[in-house]
Amino acid sequence: MTVNKKTPEKQSPQTACRRCGTCCQNGGPALHGPDLPLVRQGKLSLDALITIRRGELAHNPLTDRIESIPYELVKIRGTGREWCCCYYDAARKGCSIYGNRPVACGTLKCWQPKETLALVGQDLLSRLDILGEAHPWRAVVLEYERLCPCPDMGEVHNKLMDQQYSILSTLEIQISTDLAFRERVVSDLNLSLDEELFLFGRPLFQLLQGIAGGIQ
Ligand code: SF4
Numbered sequence: 001m002t003v004n005k006k007t008p009e010k011q012s013p014q015t016a017c018r019r020c021g022t023c024c025q026n027g028g029p030a031l032h033g034p035d036l037p038l039v040r041q042g043k044l045s046l047d048a049l050i051t052i053r054r055g056e057l058a059h060n061p062l063t064d065r066i067e068s069i070p071y072e073l074v075k076i077r078g079t080g081r082e083w084c085c086c087y088y089d090a091a092r093k094g095c096s097i098y099g100n101r102p103v104a105c106g107t108l109k110c111w112q113p114k115e116t117l118a119l120v121g122q123d124l125l126s127r128l129d130i131l132g133e134a135h136p137w138r139a140v141v142l143e144y145e146r147l148c149p150c151p152d153m154g155e156v157h158n159k160l161m162d163q164q165y166s167i168l169s170t171l172e173i174q175i176s177t178d179l180a181f182r183e184r185v186v187s188d189l190n191l192s193l194d195e196e197l198f199l200f201g202r203p204l205f206q207l208l209q210g211i212a213g214g215i216q
């Protein structure tokens with residue numbers, strides 16, 4: 001009796017983009033120096049950007065870990081509650097701003113990530129870089145950072161894991177200060193939610209909800 005063994009199909013190594021969209025669905029790119037003209041020329045609008053502040057937790061592709069980031073970065077925001085890049089066109093499985101996509105997008109080769117990884121943390125654009133010297137919103141960004149700096153969320157996470165609940169009273173004050181600042185400035189400048197997320201990133205209470213979900 002012969003046994004009919006199926007030969008497993010050999011997959012050829014990937015050498016080109018298959019346009020699956022996974023990299024865009026995983027989140028929009030951080031902006032780098034060469035992307036500044038895209039913002040200044042209005043090809044990337046401020047309300048399509050979100051700020052991740054120094055101290056927030058984020059995935060570090062170099063270590064493949066979630067860590068507090070040691071610098072501020074500004075990236076293209078997600079869609080609704082998802083991180084999927086807001087410029088990703090799911091119906092066409094493509095980028096809706098292809099000719100004006102940020103420099104990091106041009107390096108995306110999931111089968112060969114060296115070029116993308118080399119950009120991590122390098123020549124990043126901050127909110128102040130993007131706004132420039134004369135923008136009227138510059139002053140509120142500086143005021144916000146003075147009054148409401150983002151705590152090191154990795155440290156906060158570790159303290160809560162160690163049941164050091166004494167930090168909760170400090171966090172409570174920081175959350176209130178953060179919310180009061182936003183309420184005042186959003187009303188004074190008549191900001192949309194997307195503009196608020198560019199200027200101030202996500203509110204502290206949301207960042208804490210993110211880590212509380214992981215602690216339980
Ligand atoms: S680079 Fe890779 S993950 Fe991104 S769309 Fe192409 S095949 Fe998909």
Ligand code: SF4
Pocket residue numbers: 023024027028029076085086087088089094095096097098101102105
């Ligand atoms: S800007 Fe375009 S290429 Fe870059 S992540 Fe968004 S959809 Fe993808």
